[in-house]
Amino acid sequence: MKKIIAISGTPGTGKTAVSRILARKMNANLISIHDIVKKRQVVYTTDRKRNTKVVSISDLQKAVNRKIKPGLNIIEGHFSHDLRSDVTIVLRCNPIELAKRLKRKGWKKAKIKENIEAELIGIISAEARRNKNVMEIDTTGKRPGKTAEEIIAKMKMPSKKPIDWLKPRILLKLGKALK
Secondary structure, eight states: OEEEEEEEETTSSSSSHHHHHHHHHHTEEEEEEHHHHHSSSSEEEEEETTTEEEEOOHHHHHHTTTOOOOOOEEEESTTTTGGGOOOEEEEEEOHHHHHHHHTTOOOOOHHHHHHHHHHTTTTTHHHHTTSSSEEEOOTTTTTHHHHHHHHHHHHHSSOOOOOOOOHHHHHHHHHHOOO
């Protein structure tokens, strides 16, 4: 039997680090969308204005299917919520902390704002809700190992409660953080 867990989220929420730890703890086959694209196992174009790669989801699904193994599989990456899975986990992060994380990574201001806005309004979560079993996990202030442990616990007792960053106190702090 094959079981597939998709781990998605806005860039900077901790998908890669959390997925590596989770795969190790759960003895799962880890499939990285980033690696598939980097190794050119799927055709892509480059959006130079937004500094991002554009892939066909159907082509990506085919590339992922070739890597699925019997047992537990974890698909990690920004588009994993668009792929077939049994459970979709969306990693979320308070937009103020996310801005700091992306700044530390050296991201350009326009790209940071684009991703903060996406996290603020929950675009990935909304897209993921097309799937049946979706969980959101807040990674704010947590180390990847702690987040992996939380995922394992929530897999046993899932919570469907969405995360809402659109609170006045968060929006006020975010405005200051982005200046």
